[in-house]
Amino acid sequence: MSGGYVSRVNVGWVGVGLVVLALAILLSPFVPDVPRATLFLFENAVTYLLFGLLILGLNLHYGWAGLINFGHVVFFAVGSYTAALLTVQDPLTGVGLGLPWPVGVGGGVLAAVVVGALLGVSTLRLRGDFLAVVTLASAEIFNQVVISLEGITGGETGLLGVPQPINDLAGGNPSTVLVTTVLLLAGLLAVVYAAITRLTGSPYGRVLRAIDDDDQVTQALGKDVFSYKLNTFIYGAAIAGFAGTLHAMYIGAVSPAFYTVEVTVVLWIGMLLAGAGNNRAVLGGLAVVELVRIGTRFLNDTFPGAAYQFASFRFIVLGVLLVAVIRYKPEGIWGDADRQGVGTE
Amino acid sequence: MSLLEVDGLRKSFKGLVALDGVDLTIDRGEVVGLIGPNGAGKTTMFNCMTGLLEPDDGTVRFGGEDVTGRPSHELANRGLVRTFQNTRELTSMTVAENVKLAAPGHPGERATGVFTRPAAVDRHEQQTADRAAELLELFDLAELTDEYAGNLSGGQRKLLEIARALMLDPDLLLLDEVFAGVNPTLTNEIMAHIQQLNRDGMTFLVIEHEIQSLSELVDRMVVLDQGTDLVSGTPDEVLNDGRVINAYFGGQA
Amino acid sequence: MGLAQNVVFGLVTGSYIAVAAVGFTLIYGINDMINFAYGEYMTIGAYVGLLVGFFLPAGPVVSILLVIAVSAVAGWLVARVFFIPIKDTGPVPLLLTSIGVGYILRYLIQGIAGPDLRFFEFQQSQTFRTEALGGVFVNTNQLTIIGIAVLVFGVTHLLLTRTDVGLAMRALSKNNDLARVSGVPIDNIQRYVWLLASGLAGLSGYLIGIQRAASPFMGFNQILIVLTAAILGGAGSAYGAIAGSYIIGVVMATSVGVLPSWATELSTAVAFAVLIVVLLVRPGGIASAEVREA
Numbered sequence: 001m002s003g004g005y006v007s008r009v010n011v012g013w014v015g016v017g018l019v020v021l022a023l024a025i026l027l028s029p030f031v032p033d034v035p036r037a038t039l040f041l042f043e044n045a046v047t048y049l050l051f052g053l054l055i056l057g058l059n060l061h062y063g064w065a066g067l068i069n070f071g072h073v074v075f076f077a078v079g080s081y082t083a084a085l086l087t088v089q090d091p092l093t094g095v096g097l098g099l100p101w102p103v104g105v106g107g108g109v110l111a112a113v114v115v116g117a118l119l120g121v122s123t124l125r126l127r128g129d130f131l132a133v134v135t136l137a138s139a140e141i142f143n144q145v146v147i148s149l150e151g152i153t154g155g156e157t158g159l160l161g162v163p164q165p166i167n168d169l170a171g172g173n174p175s176t177v178l179v180t181t182v183l184l185l186a187g188l189l190a191v192v193y194a195a196i197t198r199l200t201g202s203p204y205g206r207v208l209r210a211i212d213d214d215d216q217v218t219q220a221l222g223k224d225v226f227s228y229k230l231n232t233f234i235y236g237a238a239i240a241g242f243a244g245t246l247h248a249m250y251i252g253a254v255s256p257a258f259y260t261v262e263v264t265v266v267l268w269i270g271m272l273l274a275g276a277g278n279n280r281a282v283l284g285g286l287a288v289v290e291l292v293r294i295g296t297r298f299l300n301d302t303f304p305g306a307a308y309q310f311a312s313f314r315f316i317v318l319g320v321l322l323v324a325v326i327r328y329k330p331e332g333i334w335g336d337a338d339r340q341g342v343g344t345e
Numbered sequence: 346m347s348l349l350e351v352d353g354l355r356k357s358f359k360g361l362v363a364l365d366g367v368d369l370t371i372d373r374g375e376v377v378g379l380i381g382p383n384g385a386g387k388t389t390m391f392n393c394m395t396g397l398l399e400p401d402d403g404t405v406r407f408g409g410e411d412v413t414g415r416p417s418h419e420l421a422n423r424g425l426v427r428t429f430q431n432t433r434e435l436t437s438m439t440v441a442e443n444v445k446l447a448a449p450g451h452p453g454e455r456a457t458g459v460f461t462r463p464a465a466v467d468r469h470e471q472q473t474a475d476r477a478a479e480l481l482e483l484f485d486l487a488e489l490t491d492e493y494a495g496n497l498s499g500g501q502r503k504l505l506e507i508a509r510a511l512m513l514d515p516d517l518l519l520l521d522e523v524f525a526g527v528n529p530t531l532t533n534e535i536m537a538h539i540q541q542l543n544r545d546g547m548t549f550l551v552i553e554h555e556i557q558s559l560s561e562l563v564d565r566m567v568v569l570d571q572g573t574d575l576v577s578g579t580p581d582e583v584l585n586d587g588r589v590i591n592a593y594f595g596g597q598a
Numbered sequence: 599m600g601l602a603q604n605v606v607f608g609l610v611t612g613s614y615i616a617v618a619a620v621g622f623t624l625i626y627g628i629n630d631m632i633n634f635a636y637g638e639y640m641t642i643g644a645y646v647g648l649l650v651g652f653f654l655p656a657g658p659v660v661s662i663l664l665v666i667a668v669s670a671v672a673g674w675l676v677a678r679v680f681f682i683p684i685k686d687t688g689p690v691p692l693l694l695t696s697i698g699v700g701y702i703l704r705y706l707i708q709g710i711a712g713p714d715l716r717f718f719e720f721q722q723s724q725t726f727r728t729e730a731l732g733g734v735f736v737n738t739n740q741l742t743i744i745g746i747a748v749l750v751f752g753v754t755h756l757l758l759t760r761t762d763v764g765l766a767m768r769a770l771s772k773n774n775d776l777a778r779v780s781g782v783p784i785d786n787i788q789r790y791v792w793l794l795a796s797g798l799a800g801l802s803g804y805l806i807g808i809q810r811a812a813s814p815f816m817g818f819n820q821i822l823i824v825l826t827a828a829i830l831g832g833a834g835s836a837y838g839a840i841a842g843s844y845i846i847g848v849v850m851a852t853s854v855g856v857l858p859s860w861a862t863e864l865s866t867a868v869a870f871a872v873l874i875v876v877l878l879v880r881p882g883g884i885a886s887a888e889v890r891e892a
Contacts, residue, residue: 068690068693070697122874122878126877127689128689128690129632129689129690129692129693130632130877132632132690132693132694133632133693133822133825133873134873134874134877136822137822137826137870137873137874138870138874140822140866140867140870141867141870141871144864144866144867145864145867148864148867195460198459198460199456199459199460202453202454202459202466203445203448203451203453203454203459203466203470203473204453204454204455204456204458204459206438206442206445206446206454207446207454209435209437209438209442210435210438210446212437213435213436213437213438214433214435216397216417216433217429217433217435218435218446219416219417219418220395220396220397220417220418220421220426220427220429221418221421221426221446221447221509221510221513222418222421222422222447222449222513223418223446223454224416224418225418231456235456265697265701268694272694305709308708308709308712308713309709311705312705312706312708312709313705313709315701315704315705316701316702316705316706316709318698318701319698319699319700319701319702319705320698320702321698322694322695322697322698322701323680323695323698323699323702326684326691326694326695326698327683327684327695330687330691
């Protein structure tokens with residue numbers, strides 16, 4: 001276990017290094033010269049990195065503690081909206097308190113923790129498939145509440161004018177913004193990854209695996225199972241909330257369209273495809289799914305039929321992927337059949 | 346003061362009375378056997394005593410304190426540990442991990458410990474690994490250390506179940522039908538272990554159907570029938586008691 | 599808008615939810631799965647009804663029977679391909695698979711039929727008004743839906759209590775192992791459950807369609823409500839599901855009347871909140887079944 005410690009700590013330090021590098025570029029007059037054509041790659045990288053944070057949290061829930069969370073996007077949304085509500089100044093629609101952006105980040109994470117605790121306390125005593133339903137329902141409730149409370153949240157339009165600290169420091173240069181954002185997010189992801197793998201590689205992780213395997217026995221061996229489940233749920237929620245605040249401050253806006261159930265589905269496909277439980281693998285699985293999404297976007301021109309039909313086609317592919325993984329490779333590409341599989345009940 | 350005192354335990358399931366006022370006392374250092382015909386309530390009683398079920402009425406006192414209805418993890422940490430009738434080894438983990446899991450008071454099992462006390466965590470993990478190796482050696486499972494627990498034979502699983510429970514250093518160990526389906530050689534082996542552990546100070550309560558082996562093992566037997574305790578005494582006394590024979594053979598004596 | 603009027607709306611909603619919830623509950627109780635593609639089973643019914651309306655000069659009765667029959671077979675075929683092969687893997691893979699299947703069906707329908715709403719051709723319905731209860735409007739469409747639902751409940755009840763197949767279904771839902779041992783042909787019975795439940799789903803979709811319109815997402819929008827109704831009534835109990843559906847229907851309709859105008863969209867959120875509360879407080883619902891950690 002100590003050997004693994006070393007590489008984990010290294011990844012963490014690399015992450016810190018990337019964050020420092022990003023800040024250095026931002027604060028210096030240096031402008032990274034990146035060909036226009038590749039800018040879209042950076043944009044996709046931002047999405048990948050944010051989703052990476054989400055999937056690590058979800059993996060903690062499902063891959064390690066065996067909790068079926070099908071509403072993970074709600075923590076992402078709560079983090080984003082809270083950050084927005086706290087930091088937007090004089091919005092056209094909705095409410096904003098105009099506080100400095102660090103308050104937004106802190107508030108967003110805190111809000112996600114609170115929601116995670118509520119959901120955790122109330123739902124962790126339920127059987128797996130019912131937990132899935134309740135988490136899914138919670139995400140839908142949040143979405144609807146946000147859309148309904150137009151006066152506060154800006155309804156379908158959302159809130160604009162979320163502070164974008166990177167943009168401000170970069171002097172509005174799109175190249176600088178994208179490059180530093182990618183570096184920053186990559187650094188943060190690396191740090192979070194290091195922290196999570198440290199946790200899961202420790203005896204704490206052993207208890208999680210035991211809970212996933214047989215929680216009644218684990219309890220009979222002296223472990224407070226409910227407490228572990230609740231805490232794990234909160235950690236994953238906090239990370240997702242953090243990702244939410246970052247997303248809001250990258251885009252500069254929040255809107256219900258960003259936080260749909262499709263996000264959760266993409267995360268699950270990535271996780272199951274790779275083999276839930278393995279932190280490195282799920283990041284790989286996410287990459288595969290993202291590549292498929294980006295790749296198929298290019299097929300748009302060659303696709304015969306209307307635009308909405310192509311969009312439908314891509315969703316059908318998503319569904320087929322999910323079904324196929326569960327049926328034919330439940331332990332995932334990089335998973336260990338001995339250790340786990342979606343269907344080992 | 347007795348180690349375990351059960352007083353007037355009652356439990357019903359949707360109108361079916363499983364326990365109808367059970368009393369049981371176990372003193373430190375005893376090896377007590379719990380027998381009774383099928384459906385007498387032995388496992389229900391175990392479950393009520395170990396926090397898996399909440400009794401409808403009655404009290405359970407352990408080490409002088411009232412622990413009625415407390416959850417199983419709390420009881421395990423207080424020294425009241427049980428094994429399961431159908432061995433519940435964690436099949437997705439190795440034999441060694443199964444045993445190490447049970448280590449009590451591990452700073453590495455708390456998130457704060459993992460991040461703020463790495464040295465203490467490493468130290469405790471080393472101690473845990475050593476103790477686990479000791480126990481596996483004791484039960485002849487050392488070669489299977491890195492084998493997935495699901496690949497073990499029935500007998501090996503029984504031994505693993507016991508080794509794992511011992512990791513908690515229990516004051517009172519409840520064994521639920523530990524001899525069921527076990528060959529005579531292994532039965533003797535397990536009995537020898539129990540006797541040695543008892544000499545070293547551990548108290549035992551053993552549920553069993555295998556009355557023959559049990560008679561040799563225990564100081565005292567308690568018979569449960571239709572949810573209440575019928576008789577308590579030495580194996581000789583109990584097995585020759587008319588009421589016990591009645592209970593097993595339904596009044597055909 | 600008076601309370602009584604809202605109750606009328608609630609009864610209509612409750613009716614088509616109940617028809618769906620009975621089928622959903624049968625799948626949960628007997629085939630042991632939460633079928634998240636059930637919404638699409640409903641959507642299929644609506645579109646079948648549309649096609650029947652376009653291509654055949656069929657009267658209402660024949661249309662309904664055709665909708666039920668075609669939906670039954672379609673639902674069973676989908677199950678045959680996706681769910682039955684993995685039916686022993688446990689509730690979680692089945693649920694996740696059904697979520698995926700839902701995606702496939704939903705977007706297949708959208709791809710083929712287009713995203714637009716499609717309305718049913720019907721004669722103008724007659725509206726009645728009574729002075730009782732403070733003046734309530736009711737039209738023939740609504741009465742038809744309630745009537746059909748009640749008829750369906752009656753038929754289903756007879757099926758479950760008077761036929762061998764029905765009794766076998768109830769045996770299976772109460773105690774799987776016992777039924778297995780006493781020779782109940784499980785695979786057969788589960789096939790009948792798929793047929794019956796899919797037929798009910800299709801009928802429910804059709805009823806919704808003639809009330810409003812058919813669209814690719816119509817069933818998906820109802821799935822959580824159907825689930826809520828089923829759980830409120832007691833996961834696994836068909837009769838409970840009926841009761842739960844009407845309760846939900848009335849609650850949603852009256853909350854629309856009670857909530858301030860900016861919150862009218864929240865009626866579904868209210869239903870979901872009910873779901874969560876029920877699962878925490880009394881997970882067995884009205885009929886008290888097993889839903890907590892095993």
